[in-house]
Amino acid sequence: MTKFTRGIIASSFFLLAVLFSTIAHSQPLEMDKPDEIPLGGLIRSDTFNSPLGPVFLRWTREVEGKFGRDPLRATIEASRAASRVLRLSSVPSELNNLYINWNIVFMDSVSSSAKLPKGLIDQCHPGWMLPPAHIYIVGERVSEGCGGQQKIQKVADKRLSQVVVHELAHAIEYQMLGAEQWRDRSRAEGFATWFELLASRHSSLLDESMIKASAFKRARESIHRYPGNNFVFDGSSEAYARMAIYFSWLESRYGLAEVFRVYDDIRNEPEPFLSVLVRKYATDISRLDKEVLKYIDSQGM
Numbered sequence: 288m289t290k291f292t293r294g295i296i297a298s299s300f301f302l303l304a305v306l307f308s309t310i311a312h313s314q315p316l317e318m319d320k321p322d323e324i325p326l327g328g329l330i331r332s333d334t335f336n337s338p339l340g341p342v343f344l345r346w347t348r349e350v351e352g353k354f355g356r357d358p359l360r361a362t363i364e365a366s367r368a369a370s371r372v373l374r375l376s377s378v379p380s381e382l383n384n385l386y387i388n389w390n391i392v393f394m395d396s397v398s399s400s401a402k403l404p405k406g407l408i409d410q411c412h413p414g415w416m417l418p419p420a421h422i423y424i425v426g427e428r429v430s431e432g433c434g435g436q437q438k439i440q441k442v443a444d445k446r447l448s449q450v451v452v453h454e455l456a457h458a459i460e461y462q463m464l465g466a467e468q469w470r471d472r473s474r475a476e477g478f479a480t481w482f483e484l485l486a487s488r489h490s491s492l493l494d495e496s497m498i499k500a501s502a503f504k505r506a507r508e509s510i511h512r513y514p515g516n517n518f519v520f521d522g523s524s525e526a527y528a529r530m531a532i533y534f535s536w537l538e539s540r541y542g543l544a545e546v547f548r549v550y551d552d553i554r555n556e557p558e559p560f561l562s563v564l565v566r567k568y569a570t571d572i573s574r575l576d577k578e579v580l581k582y583i584d585s586q587g588m
């Protein structure tokens with residue numbers, strides 16, 4: 288039995304990840320790139336050289352109105368923070384030198400005339416990434432959340448950079464895994480959410496203490512509610528946070544370089560992230576969760 292087969296049996300969430308992945312990849316290939324998305328009203332655009340490569344950016348005046356900071360400045364700050372993480376010595380050299388073309392659009396809301404996968408439109412995510420580095424951000428979902436509850440401008444402003452960092456992280460992970468990336472959605476979202484935490488240590492714009500407290504709190508809630516094998520990655524914010532904290536735990540316990548060694552393992556022999564953690568560092572998922580809860584406690588969260 289291969290490690291991958293064992294992983295499927297061990298991790299019930301994996302089937303769900305495959306389902307999501309199948310939905311995402313069974314969409315027609317005809318899709319608007321960020322620079323082709325129809326935008327209403329006054330359109331702005333800019334090109335700048337970020338430390339991660341040239342960025343072409345489009346946004347509308349309406350999006351600007353929702354934030355104290357315009358999307359250009361939020362993207363500049365997010366790319367700087369992400370590149371500071373990638374320059375760390377524990378990060379593999381292919382990521383240290385990442386330099387690719389980025390194509391980003393900030394929509395006010397999702398246009399019904401845009402050619403985009405329905406699954407992405409129907410979800411309430413504030414942004415998404417399509418390989419290799421096409422990023423779509425929905426302003427109203429960032430500023431108001433999915434329930435339409437209004438947040439104060441300052442929070443929405445910081446949140447905008449956080450959302451951009453999250454999407455940059457998906458593109459960064461794609462560089463490591465290629466098409467393998469979306470076979471395990473729980474890992475992909477965990478990586479991107481953990482990357483927000485990493486980047487917040489390297490940017491004054493991102494609110495490190497707020498991002499950390501929120502992620503730890505939601506991860507703890509998820510572990511208590513769905514301990515061990517009861518956990519199924521359902522795309523909720525608690526599930527995102529829980530997966531992110533598995534990454535944080537791994538980083539804290541074994542060092543940042545170990546996270547990328549796990550990626551080498553997955554690249555060499557595809558296996559769900561959680562089953563790699565259980566196989567390498569714990570005897571079963573319940574023991575892993577216990578360790579992670581101890582880690583959360585040790586952070587004073």
Ligand SMILES: [Zn+2]
Nearest residue numbers: 453457476479
């Ligand atoms: Zn994501």
